[in-house]
Amino acid sequence: MNGAALVALIDRTLKLLAERTDELRDLDAAVGDGDLGITVGKGCEAVRARLHALEDPSPVQIVKAAAISAANANPSTMAALVGGGLLAGGKALGEANLFERADALTLARAVADNIATRGKSAVGDKTILDAMVPSVDALEASPVGAPDLAVLAAMIDAARGGVEATTSLQNQRGRAAWLGARSAGHPDPGATAYVRFLEALATAWTAPDNQSTGE
Numbered sequence: 317m318n319g320a321a322l323v324a325l326i327d328r329t330l331k332l333l334a335e336r337t338d339e340l341r342d343l344d345a346a347v348g349d350g351d352l353g354i355t356v357g358k359g360c361e362a363v364r365a366r367l368h369a370l371e372d373p374s375p376v377q378i379v380k381a382a383a384i385s386a387a388n389a390n391p392s393t394m395a396a397l398v399g400g401g402l403l404a405g406g407k408a409l410g411e412a413n414l415f416e417r418a419d420a421l422t423l424a425r426a427v428a429d430n431i432a433t434r435g436k437s438a439v440g441d442k443t444i445l446d447a448m449v450p451s452v453d454a455l456e457a458s459p460v461g462a463p464d465l466a467v468l469a470a471m472i473d474a475a476r477g478g479v480e481a482t483t484s485l486q487n488q489r490g491r492a493a494w495l496g497a498r499s500a501g502h503p504d505p506g507a508t509a510y511v512r513f514l515e516a517l518a519t520a521w522t523a524p525d526n527q528s529t530g531e
């Protein structure tokens with residue numbers, strides 16, 4: 317897809333994701349400070365506004381603009397990690413005018429690697445990585461000719477599996493780790509937010525372009 321189509325897709329996705337902020341706030345409140353709802357809500361709003369203001373952007377410009385908007389929208393660790401991850405993802409992308417499945421893999425892998433490094437976290441620590449890394453693996457493993465929605469469905473399955481597999485574990489990073497054993501039994505809020513992002517992306521993917529912008 318070209319830059320305009322990518323902006324429209326991101327816009328639809330983030331509009332849908334912003335509808336899940338109450339759920340994310342409640343999940344975060346159970347194990348932390350409950351700010352994840354605000355972080356995601358303000359992040360979605362800031363990225364959408366910034367992308368609307370770009371004129372004929374390339375995919376790299378879109379990702380970099382989204383990175384800066386996401387990082388600056390809210391002073392939270394999650395916003396900094398996602399913004400920093402997207403910035404690294406933008407650097408990994410070439411200067412092409414089109415954004416294809418291979419670019420999505422390059423971007424997503426760079427985001428996950430950067431979050432792992434900067435967050436000093438690995439799969440199994442019960443963070444966003446437990447949903448993100450398996451979903452990126454599913455993207456990488458998808459057959460070349462597979463339909464986009466089938467690939468997205470496989471990514472969502474893998475991400476949900478990561479949340480389910482770590483719910484019974486204790487959080488090893490972030491504020492939730494302070495709870496120790498009491499964090500066990502709660503789904504990780506950051507990993508759940510990533511699942512909700514992928515679900516929003518899958519819904520946005522099927523929405524007609526003429527419903528893309530507005531509010």
Ligand SMILES: [Mg+2]
Nearest residue numbers: 348349351352
């Ligand atoms: Mg929090």
